[in-house]
Amino acid sequence: MRTLRPRTTPTRRRRNGPIAQTHVPFVGLTGGIAAGKSTALEALRRLGAATISSDAVVHELYASSEVRDLVVERWGADVAPGGTIDRAAVAGHAFSSPEERAWLESLLWPRVGARVAAWLEQARTQDPPPPAAVNEVPLLFEAGMEAGFDATLVIVAPEGLRAERAGARGHAAVAERTARQLSQEEKAARATYVVVNDGSVEQLEAKLSAVLAKLTR
Ligand SMILES: CC(C)(COP(=O)(O)OP(=O)(O)OC[C@H]1O[C@@H](n2cnc3c(N)ncnc32)[C@H](O)[C@@H]1O)[C@@H](O)C(=O)NCCC(=O)NCCS
Numbered sequence: 001m002r003t004l005r006p007r008t009t010p011t012r013r014r015r016n017g018p019i020a021q022t023h024v025p026f027v028g029l030t031g032g033i034a035a036g037k038s039t040a041l042e043a044l045r046r047l048g049a050a051t052i053s054s055d056a057v058v059h060e061l062y063a064s065s066e067v068r069d070l071v072v073e074r075w076g077a078d079v080a081p082g083g084t085i086d087r088a089a090v091a092g093h094a095f096s097s098p099e100e101r102a103w104l105e106s107l108l109w110p111r112v113g114a115r116v117a118a119w120l121e122q123a124r125t126q127d128p129p130p131p132a133a134v135n136e137v138p139l140l141f142e143a144g145m146e147a148g149f150d151a152t153l154v155i156v157a158p159e160g161l162r163a164e165r166a167g168a169r170g171h172a173a174v175a176e177r178t179a180r181q182l183s184q185e186e187k188a189a190r191a192t193y194v195v196v197n198d199g200s201v202e203q204l205e206a207k208l209s210a211v212l213a214k215l216t217r
């Protein structure tokens, strides 16, 4: 995927002072299935960060006729009953073979990258600047995207808790998705920051607040 760093560092005029250089760190948030990525992203939003989820962008893209029509052309009208994409049906095709999965990823990832780049440019003009601009990207390391971020943050959770939460979700093809992902340990080893989500949401938020403090120090 493309690098999302801006070409210039924005400048900002302080209310009673000279022009200040600001740099809003661009943070990639990732983790395994049901580790708590979205819960962490929401907590970071409450803590003042600008946030965007690549999963949510993918879901928006399916609502566009361009993406819907390309998916229907490949896998047939059954994946969009009544003209609306059925993501479980798409998952059934996408995870049926590495070729089908690669086709879907090559369709979506460049479009997600373009939307995130536009969002980042906008987030960096916010006044006051947010403490960080955080992008939740499930396949951050698998896609080799880490160089595009100022820092990466991995959410990990005990395997049992994750399995329980993933089961409750009812996603299609969970085993096939997991097989395409690095293990939690591998993700954690590559990360700038690791947060263990093994307590309450409030405890998770406190740990994320400490990470934000380190980022902005
Ligand atoms: C397969 C799809 C239709 C399933 O939709 P669904 O609503 O069931 O799941 P959702 O999009 O919310 O994703 C949930 C989780 O599944 C896992 N997952 C999604 N896509 C992939 C993938 N290509 N490989 C491995 N795991 C994946 C991630 O852990 C993600 O957080 C959808 O995930 C998709 O279009 N994926 C391909 C694009 C992609 O790679 N997205 C992830 C990074 S941008």
Ligand SMILES: Nc1ncnc2c1ncn2[C@@H]1O[C@H](COP(=O)(O)OP(=O)(O)OP(=O)(O)O)[C@@H](O)[C@H]1O
Pocket (backbone or CB within 6 Å): 031, 032, 033, 034, 035, 036, 037, 038, 039, 040, 055, 165, 166, 169, 197, 198, 199, 200, 201, 204
């Ligand atoms: N600390 C926590 N306490 C209680 N429930 C939690 C906690 N963290 C996450 N959950 C719950 O676990 C489920 C999975 O969390 P979440 O959706 O944040 O994970 P995810 O990594 O984004 O999942 P996915 O891979 O499906 O996109 C959700 O129902 C969420 O509400």
